[in-house]
Amino acid sequence: MKHIYRIEGMTCSSCIANVVKSLGSLDNVTDVKVNLENKEAEITMSKHIGLSDLQNVLQEKYTISEKTPVKKVASNTFSDFEIAQEKSKFVQLKPLFLILLYITVTSILLHYKDWSWREFMLDFMGLFYIVFSFFKMLDLKGFPDSFRMYDPLAKKVPVYAKVYPFIETALGLMFLLRFEVKIALIITLIVLGITTIGVTKTLLDKKAIRCACLGTALKLPMTEATFIENAIMIVMAILMLIS
Known part of the structure; x- marks a missing residue:
């Protein structure tokens, strides 16, 4: 009911x-x-x-x-509530797409004269963490509640949700400064791997909750885009570890 x-x-x-x-x-x-x-x-x-x-x-x-x-609807149909959410997804995710575009273009421009896929990926990952942690820092009080809604580790260890923005900042600096890159890559796989498990479960359960990837300043819905965003970082980390 x-x-x-x-x-x-x-x-x-x-x-x-x-x-x-x-x-x-x-x-x-x-x-x-x-x-x-x-x-x-x-x-x-x-x-x-x-x-x-x-x-x-x-x-x-x-x-x-x-x-x-x-009212209950057939399994192959959607309620008006769900349809309205689907129609507004792209508009709501526009800030996320723009941020990813800027990070990508910036990383390309930094190396277009002397191209290196490894250097491009390191700068992309570094800028990704710095930018995304910045938005989380804007509301350090509200972010943990949103993050705990889908991250498995944050649900069990509340303090993890509180320090997560600082973890992202540290990882961003490690990539940009080329400091202990291998360690940063391993931590990336662990941290984003855990989050991706929570995101996947949320998507499969079709729960309508907010994504905390850009903190609480921007109201982003949890969608497939969140999964893809994490997957890109995980794939980059794996490629650099095996190369």
Whole structure:
């Protein structure tokens, strides 16, 4: 049984994480999907839960009200809620595509006179980490909540989510300065490998959550683009380790 509720008071990815965690803690709640733009939460229940019970588990700043129930649809169709999300994916991911384009072009320009694939990849990875960690640094308080929603290690070790932006910064500097590159490559495989496992599970479960790759400053949905972004870095790390 699915119901859509309107939730007032949500302002960022941290709010989404809090709402999903709180509502998901209730017995008989099997799934929670939150849409920040529409201020809506789609809750799947095995047994009906009263509105007052839902409100009780939420923080005081959030107010929940019931909308219309979502009818079951055939397995090869999508609800209007899902279709609207799909249509807006490209627009929402535009900042991510632009950042990756700038990083790629910059890395090419640094070596176009004396081309080297290895040097290009090292600079790409270094700039990737520095730029992405910068956006995470903008909200060090809110980022851990968003990151813990899908990263397996961050869920079990909360402090890992707090230090993750600093890990990315350190890796970026190691690549750009060509300092202990092999160690940086191994750490990259471990760190991004763990995150990719969480991203893959989120995509397979079709959960509508925010990606924390650019922190909470930019509201990016968790999509296949997040998986591809991590996969590119992992492939580069493997190629350099075996070359």
